[in-house]
Amino acid sequence: VHIKKITVKGFKTFGRKTTISLEKGLTIITGPNGSGKSNIMDAIKFALGELSPRELRGAAISDVIHKSQKASAGSAYVSIQFDNRDRRIPVDSDIVTISREYSGGGEGIYRLNGRKISRKYLMDLLSSANIMATGHNIVPQHSITRIAELSPAERMKIIADLV
Amino acid sequence: VHIKKITVKGFKTFGRKTTISLEKGLTIITGPNGSGKSNIMDAIKFALGELSPRELRGAAISDVIHKSQKASAGSAYVSIQFDNRDRRIPVDSDIVTISREYSGGGEGIYRLNGRKISRKYLMDLLSSANIMATGHNIVPQHSITRIAELSPAERMKIIADLV
Amino acid sequence: KLKTFLSAFEGISQNFQEIFRRMTGGDGRLVLENPENPFEGGVDISARFPGKAELSIGSASGGEKSVATVCFILALQAFRPVPFYAFDEIDAHLDPLNTQKLAEILKERSKDSQFIVITLRDSTISAGDKVYGVYLKDGVSNVVCLPRIEGLGDGGPSERLK
Amino acid sequence: KLKTFLSAFEGISQNFQEIFRRMTGGDGRLVLENPENPFEGGVDISARFPGKAELSIGSASGGEKSVATVCFILALQAFRPVPFYAFDEIDAHLDPLNTQKLAEILKERSKDSQFIVITLRDSTISAGDKVYGVYLKDGVSNVVCLPRIEGLGDGGPSERLK
Ligand SMILES: Nc1ncnc2c1ncn2[C@@H]1O[C@H](COP(=O)(O)OP(=O)(O)OP(=O)(O)O)[C@@H](O)[C@H]1O
Numbered sequence: 001v002h003i004k005k006i007t008v009k010g011f012k013t014f015g016r017k018t019t020i021s022l023e024k025g026l027t028i029i030t031g032p033n034g035s036g037k038s039n040i041m042d043a044i045k046f047a048l049g050e051l052s053p054r055e056l057r058g059a060a061i062s063d064v065i066h067k068s069q070k071a072s073a074g075s076a077y078v079s080i081q082f083d084n085r086d087r088r089i090p091v092d093s094d095i096v097t098i099s100r101e102y103s104g105g106g107e108g109i110y111r112l113n114g115r116k117i118s119r120k121y122l123m124d125l126l127s128s129a130n131i132m133a134t135g136h137n138i139v140p141q142h143s144i145t146r147i148a149e150l151s152p153a154e155r156m157k158i159i160a161d162l163v
Numbered sequence: 164v165h166i167k168k169i170t171v172k173g174f175k176t177f178g179r180k181t182t183i184s185l186e187k188g189l190t191i192i193t194g195p196n197g198s199g200k201s202n203i204m205d206a207i208k209f210a211l212g213e214l215s216p217r218e219l220r221g222a223a224i225s226d227v228i229h230k231s232q233k234a235s236a237g238s239a240y241v242s243i244q245f246d247n248r249d250r251r252i253p254v255d256s257d258i259v260t261i262s263r264e265y266s267g268g269g270e271g272i273y274r275l276n277g278r279k280i281s282r283k284y285l286m287d288l289l290s291s292a293n294i295m296a297t298g299h300n301i302v303p304q305h306s307i308t309r310i311a312e313l314s315p316a317e318r319m320k321i322i323a324d325l326v
Numbered sequence: 327k328l329k330t331f332l333s334a335f336e337g338i339s340q341n342f343q344e345i346f347r348r349m350t351g352g353d354g355r356l357v358l359e360n361p362e363n364p365f366e367g368g369v370d371i372s373a374r375f376p377g378k379a380e381l382s383i384g385s386a387s388g389g390e391k392s393v394a395t396v397c398f399i400l401a402l403q404a405f406r407p408v409p410f411y412a413f414d415e416i417d418a419h420l421d422p423l424n425t426q427k428l429a430e431i432l433k434e435r436s437k438d439s440q441f442i443v444i445t446l447r448d449s450t451i452s453a454g455d456k457v458y459g460v461y462l463k464d465g466v467s468n469v470v471c472l473p474r475i476e477g478l479g480d481g482g483p484s485e486r487l488k
Numbered sequence: 489k490l491k492t493f494l495s496a497f498e499g500i501s502q503n504f505q506e507i508f509r510r511m512t513g514g515d516g517r518l519v520l521e522n523p524e525n526p527f528e529g530g531v532d533i534s535a536r537f538p539g540k541a542e543l544s545i546g547s548a549s550g551g552e553k554s555v556a557t558v559c560f561i562l563a564l565q566a567f568r569p570v571p572f573y574a575f576d577e578i579d580a581h582l583d584p585l586n587t588q589k590l591a592e593i594l595k596e597r598s599k600d601s602q603f604i605v606i607t608l609r610d611s612t613i614s615a616g617d618k619v620y621g622v623y624l625k626d627g628v629s630n631v632v633c634l635p636r637i638e639g640l641g642d643g644g645p646s647e648r649l650k
């Protein structure tokens with residue numbers, strides 16, 4: 001399974017709906033400081049169910065809703081479309097689209113292929129494919145030396161948890 | 164006042180005595196990862212009286228003594244030679260050389276222009292010129308965003324302390 | 327349980343060794359603090375960078391830690407395959423040579439897994455199958471597809487995005 | 489005491505504004521959370537990067553925080569002059585344009601204060617009056633003086649140090 005595209009609207013600096021198609025291999029994202037690159041990272045975590053505002057670099061989840069001098073977006077929306085031909089996500093469709101829409105209060109609405117779904121059920125489906133908002137495959141800015149700086153006991157926990 | 168040269172011997176990767184002459188203006192230090200650049204930073208802090216092993220990136224002060232597969236150095240030695248023609252360091256000499264030699268146990272021996280001196284007296288002399296092991300003028304690797312991430316109260320303390 | 331763990335541990339350590347050698351030319355391995363009773367000790371990462379003595383990664387330099395961490399993360403792949411990796415500026419503290427090596431490793435491993443890599447470095451940018459440039463206009467982010475160009479010495483795509 | 493503080497605060501904020509403008513072209517200032525009773529509140533750093541809305545530096549991106557921090561550190565100089573600055577890889581998270589601007593600021597300010605700057609970036613390297621290369625051989629660091637060369641596209645001195 002791999003990500004085919006990410007759609008972001010009303011999320012942080014993505015005031016206008018933006019769709020990014022990803023390569024099966026290596027996709028590079030670059031640009032000036034403060035342009036919104038790490039915000040794309042936050043969008044991925046958000047769509048995968050991140051609940052901690054700190055992990056989204058804010059004080060509250062509501063901080064992800066786009067605010068500008070002109071207006072505040074009504075809601076933050078992120079969807080991730082997966083190529084699921086290998087059926088690693090236990091859903092019977094070649095294309096699996098998950099989305100999350102947050103407009104304040106609660107956690108927001110999760111959808112699977114357009115239909116509302118409980119967060120719990122969605123997280124279970126995704127974790128069968130080893131897809132999680134927080135994992136070693138997702139390395140935020142400034143975190144790359146973290147694993148090297150863990151205590152041996154913490155590193156043992158990481159490996160023991162995988163096994 | 165400015166630093167004319169730094170001499171390092173038996174300190175971290177500086178197994179052999181090395182002298183680095185510094186520009187009055189901008190001196191650049193570069194090189195491959197792991198070559199010893201940040202160790203020079205540690206050497207400066209060490210010579211200026213740094214007591215915290217963590218600030219020297221070790222578990223104990225003795226971690227700064229050069230260890231190699233062949234042999235362990237007997238002691239770690241760093242000296243800093245200042246151009247003191249403006250007499251900002253209240254010592255009556257155009258050239259002021261401070262040094263610290265550590266061979267385990269205690270903090271090591273501090274010297275001023277070759278003569279043994281108490282740490283307290285040396286720190287007082289240096290602080291008259293605003294020279295300290297820890298200050299905003301010394302920014303270790305990975306710390307550049309620290310000031311931006313302080314709480315407003317902590318930043319108030321920084322400015323209040325200066326005034 | 328112990329048997330499963332030890333076999334997994336061996337495998338991950340082996341992978342780590344291969345990837346570390348591929349990346350640095352040196353030797354790296356995972357070490358059990360307590361080999362008799364693994365769970366009573368932790369896991370150490372031991373690395374011998376070329377031309378240097380072996381060291382525990384906790385005492386390595388900033389760039390060395392980044393290199394070892396990337397190798398460790400990729401080493402887990404055989405045991406807990408993840409469908410994609412998302413890395414944000416993991417090359418920030420790498421010297422030009424290590425940045426180049428990292429780009430090669432990512433390019434190679436991207437044949438088997440998906441990588442989404444945020445970077446400011448030209449060598450990493452040139453490894454991409456696709457390059458997106460993000461820029462801000464009137465407080466709103468815009469994303470454009472950038473053409474692949476070798477040998478950028480002009481500050482690269484970041485310059486053109488201003 | 490309050491009078492002294494306020495006058496110092498004003499001066500530092502003014503310096504910050506000038507340096508920030510010089511570096512980014514935008515507006516920056518220090519803000520007292522409680523202007524009536526300064527000591528009962530903290531100090532915020534407010535920055536308006538060009539083309540963006542003003543923001544508190546705590547919510548800025550990694551690169552933006554680095555830029556604001558450097559400007560803040562340099563802004564303190566008039567009030568508490570320090571004889572030298574020692575910076576270790578402060579350009580790690582700066583894009584190519586900001587790295588270039590930082591190099592210009594350092595070059596300019598080095599006329600009045602001494603700067604010792606550890607870096608892996610070519611633009612920062614080219615700003616130096618003197619460039620030292622450090623390399624490791626048999627576990628021992630060696631330092632060589634490197635010639636100043638403009639426009640390094642080959643990985644620069646770091647390449648030659650291998
Ligand atoms: N809810 C929001 N509405 C509008 N702008 C926001 C919101 N949340 C964050 N931002 C803005 O996003 C910007 C940071 O974006 P981001 O961290 O993605 O930058 P970046 O491209 O990763 O930069 P760098 O290269 O410096 O890491 C900040 O200027 C911040 O003010």
Ligand SMILES: Nc1ncnc2c1ncn2[C@@H]1O[C@H](COP(=O)(O)OP(=O)(O)OP(=O)(O)O)[C@@H](O)[C@H]1O
Nearest residue numbers: 175196197198199200201202228229230387388389
């Ligand atoms: N007491 C010691 N004896 C011998 N080697 C030491 C000692 N203390 C630290 N080292 C070695 O110094 C090296 C780190 O050096 P340093 O942090 O200066 O590298 P660096 O040039 O700053 O690299 P980077 O660019 O990755 O930040 C490590 O490999 C570490 O093992």
Ligand SMILES: [Mg+2]
Nearest residue numbers: 038141549550
């Ligand atoms: Mg970022």
Ligand SMILES: [Mg+2]
Nearest residue numbers: 201304387388
């Ligand atoms: Mg370093």
